[in-house]
Amino acid sequence: MASNGYRNGILKGSVKVEKLSPSSNPKPSSIKSKTTSTQVSSVRRSSPASLGGVGSGVKGDSGVPGRVRVAVRLRPRNAEEQVADADFADCVELQPELKRLKLRKNNWDSDTYEFDEVLTEFASQKRVYEVVAKPVVESVLDGYNGTVMAYGQTGTGKTFTLGRLGEEDTAARGIMVRSMEDILADICPETDSISVSYLQLYMETIQDLLDPTNDNIPIVEDPKTGDVSVPGATLVEIRNQHSFVELLRLGEAHRFAANTKLNTESSRSHAILMVHVKRCVKGSEAALSIENGNGSHMSKNFRPPLVRKGKLVVVDLAGSERIDKSGSEGHTLEEAKSINLSLSALGKCINALAENSPHVPVRDSKLTRLLRDSFGGTARTSLIVTIGPSPRHRGETTSTIMFGQRAMKVENMVKIKEEFDYKSLSRRLDIQLDKLIAEHERQQKAFQDELERITIEAQNHISEVERNYAEALENEQSRYQKDYKESIKKLEEQWMLNQQKLNSDRARVEVKQEPLDMGLAVAELQKSLQNEINLRKAAEEEVNSLKSQLVQWRRSEAVGNAEVLKLRKLLEDEEHQKEKLEEEIAGLRSQLLQLSFEADETRRSLDRGGSGKILTGLDSLMSQVRNSQIKDSGNGQKAPIVNLFEQVGLQKILSLLESEDSDVRIHAVKVVANLAAEVLVMMTSIFVTILICRSKPRKDCTSWWSYVVVDAS
Numbered sequence: 001m002a003s004n005g006y007r008n009g010i011l012k013g014s015v016k017v018e019k020l021s022p023s024s025n026p027k028p029s030s031i032k033s034k035t036t037s038t039q040v041s042s043v044r045r046s047s048p049a050s051l052g053g054v055g056s057g058v059k060g061d062s063g064v065p066g067r068v069r070v071a072v073r074l075r076p077r078n079a080e081e082q083v084a085d086a087d088f089a090d091c092v093e094l095q096p097e098l099k100r101l102k103l104r105k106n107n108w109d110s111d112t113y114e115f116d117e118v119l120t121e122f123a124s125q126k127r128v129y130e131v132v133a134k135p136v137v138e139s140v141l142d143g144y145n146g147t148v149m150a151y152g153q154t155g156t157g158k159t160f161t162l163g164r165l166g167e168e169d170t171a172a173r174g175i176m177v178r179s180m181e182d183i184l185a186d187i188c189p190e191t192d193s194i195s196v197s198y199l200q201l202y203m204e205t206i207q208d209l210l211d212p213t214n215d216n217i218p219i220v221e222d223p224k225t226g227d228v229s230v231p232g233a234t235l236v237e238i239r240n241q242h243s244f245v246e247l248l249r250l251g252e253a254h255r256f257a258a259n260t261k262l263n264t265e266s267s268r269s270h271a272i273l274m275v276h277v278k279r280c281v282k283g284s285e286a287a288l289s290i291e292n293g294n295g296s297h298m299s300k301n302f303r304p305p306l307v308r309k310g311k312l313v314v315v316d317l318a319g320s321e322r323i324d325k326s327g328s329e330g331h332t333l334e335e336a337k338s339i340n341l342s343l344s345a346l347g348k349c350i351n352a353l354a355e356n357s358p359h360v361p362v363r364d365s366k367l368t369r370l371l372r373d374s375f376g377g378t379a380r381t382s383l384i385v386t387i388g389p390s391p392r393h394r395g396e397t398t399s400t401i402m403f404g405q406r407a408m409k410v411e412n413m414v415k416i417k418e419e420f421d422y423k424s425l426s427r428r429l430d431i432q433l434d435k436l437i438a439e440h441e442r443q444q445k446a447f448q449d450e451l452e453r454i455t456i457e458a459q460n461h462i463s464e465v466e467r468n469y470a471e472a473l474e475n476e477q478s479r480y481q482k483d484y485k486e487s488i489k490k491l492e493e494q495w496m497l498n499q500q501k502l503n504s505d506r507a508r509v510e511v512k513q514e515p516l517d518m519g520l521a522v523a524e525l526q527k528s529l530q531n532e533i534n535l536r537k538a539a540e541e542e543v544n545s546l547k548s549q550l551v552q553w554r555r556s557e558a559v560g561n562a563e564v565l566k567l568r569k570l571l572e573d574e575e576h577q578k579e580k581l582e583e584e585i586a587g588l589r590s591q592l593l594q595l596s597f598e599a600d601e602t603r604r605s606l607d608r609g610g611s612g613k614i615l616t617g618l619d620s621l622m623s624q625v626r627n628s629q630i631k632d633s634g635n636g637q638k639a640p641i642v643n644l645f646e647q648v649g650l651q652k653i654l655s656l657l658e659s660e661d662s663d664v665r666i667h668a669v670k671v672v673a674n675l676a677a678e679v680l681v682m683m684t685s686i687f688v689t690i691l692i693c694r695s696k697p698r699k700d701c702t703s704w705w706s707y708v709v710v711d712a713s
């Protein structure tokens with residue numbers, strides 16, 4: 001062992017020393033993914049110096065490396081040492097700022113050891129808590145397992161460091177009390193819970209410090225996870241600091257202790273305080289955890305709350321002692337042997353872990369079985385080794401320091417303890433079920449009440465209706481009975497009157513019955529006869545009237561027939577006349593055509609200059625016209641049509657055309673047609689004459705022209 005070297009086997013300058021400080025504690029926000037943890041886990045235990053230590057925890061199934069943190073604390077000289085070692089220097093020299101401890105071998109030589117924290121005899125309890133335990137406590141609050149353990153020679157201050165209650169002097173409060181203070185300050189009482197069990201391992205038996213009758217508690221190891229638990233231990237829920245301190249006091253009272261040469265209050269057992277912290281993961285943190293885990297398929301209503309279960313284990317080991325120095329004998333000697341045996345087993349495990357040995361003799365003692373998770377397990381572990389200053393105990397101090405040094409090489413796989421709280425879900429569902437059942441019962445009761453109310457109302461209503469109906473029926477019956485009685489009474493009265501009248505009529509009829517019957521029969525017959533006569537008369541009159549009407553009708557028929565024959569004759573005449581007129585019109589038209597033809601011939605002749613021929617034709621035409629005139633004037637009469645026109649006038653003829661009488665209209669048409677023919681003839685004559693006069697004026701032309709003019713007018 002080189003005097004200037006580090007006795008923990010690590011070369012100077014090659015160790016990256018992590019500070020045991022609150023800031024090094026991992027926060028859930030650093031939990032990223034399984035990939036990260038897998039990558040890191042591949043270097044497990046391979047290079048402790050390169051690992052991140054307590055502050056690098058990341059969530060994952062396999063966890064992340066977290067080296068056991070080790071601090072050394074020096075107890076001040078006690079009264080005995082101040083006297084006995086007055087002339088001697090302490091066996092150790094501390095360099096807290098360098099986190100180094102020098103162990104003097106002699107006056108001129110020393111070995112130097114480096115720790116995660118070096119706490120001098122002046123270090124306050126508060127400082128010790130903050131550098132040793134607080135990071136672990138914070139990890140526990142985040143859902144990790146954590147171990148704070150004190151190891152050291154008897155009487156060096158393990159119980160002082162961990163278990164002081166600080167009732168007289170609060171500054172003296174140890175790690176247990178301060179841890180609980182921090183835990184209580186951090187949790188949410190509504191959703192989180194803390195429960196505590198306090199045990200001692202004495203002579204290889206686990207006893208319940210909170211219930212001394214409960215001894216020889218078995219250790220249970222989960223074959224799957226390797227988790228160690230002592231389910232037989234009393235578990236007390238902690239709600240406040242006071243109850244916890246009382247609990248510690250109770251436990252301390254039950255702890256085995258002995259008065260040895262080295263410690264008047266020497267603990268003869270290993271005390272193990274287990275603080276279970278169950279925290280409900282909330283909000284986005286829970287959602288993130290569920291997303292990363294396997295709870296995403298669960299329905300929100302039936303999704304159990306996600307909880308993180310951290311367990312803080314504070315171990316106050318019994319002190320290792322040299323029997324010759326402690327003076328233990330008898331039962332105390334047996335205790336000492338047992339203590340040393342278990343501490344030796346712990347040391348072997350630490351050695352094996354520190355050396356990455358494939359076999360770790362965990363099962364050699366109950367202490368190692370209990371601390372399985374704390375060394376080489378999943379917990380964050382912080383070890384404080386306590387030493388005394390006396391050079392007389394240099395060997396024990398060296399042993400303690402070496403234990404601490406080896407422990408620093410132990411690396412755990414820190415793993416968050418997060419799980420679904422099915423019990424809580426079950427409780428919650430039970431509560432919901434109870435509520436639903438209560439609500440259902442309440443609704444059912446309300447329904448029943450309502451039903452009863454409606455039934456009663458309906459029954460009342462029915463009763464009222466029945467009552468009203470009965471009353472109405474009764475009234476009606478009495479009214480009818482009354483009317484019936486009155487009617488009967490009236491009928492009886494009427495019958496009485498009729499009876500009286502009948503009687504009186506009978507009496508009268510009996511007196512005048514015979515003469516009355518004859519007279520009536522004769523009068524009746526006479527009346528019938530008269531009626532028959534009257535009816536016969538009326539019938540005869542009717543027949544006569546019909547006969548005269550028949551004669552009248554026959555006469556009218558004969559007149560009508562004669563009229564019809566007459567009209568037919570007239571119609572035939574008219575048709576005959578019409579045919580004649582049509583023949584005349586046809587003749588006139590042919591004449592007109594002839595005249596037109598001749599006029600055309602005449603014009604052509606004139607155009608060719610053949611006046612002689614023209615004259616001949618003209619003379620012929622003129623003679624025709626003149627003959628016509630002469631012929632007309634010869635009989636002293638104009639044509640009948642012209643005469644008719646002169647006699648009747650144009651307006652009259654036109655009005656006759658619109659007459660309703662068909663004969664009149666036919667005559668009017670004839671007149672107009674003949675007139676048109678005559679006018680046409682006359683106009684043609686005039687036209688011819690004009691042509692003649694224009695071509696060659698003659699003497700007789702003037703006279704003829706005047707005739708035409710006179711005739712035309």
Ligand SMILES: Nc1ncnc2c1ncn2[C@@H]1O[C@H](COP(=O)(O)OP(=O)(O)OP(=O)(O)O)[C@@H](O)[C@H]1O
Binds near residue numbers: 155268
């Ligand atoms: N840092 C310290 N400052 C002052 N006094 C101390 C300190 N450490 C321990 N002591 C005192 O030393 C004595 C022994 O301490 P303690 O009982 O805690 O030792 P221990 O390691 O628990 O012993 P054991 O293993 O025998 O139980 C006690 O009287 C305690 O008050």
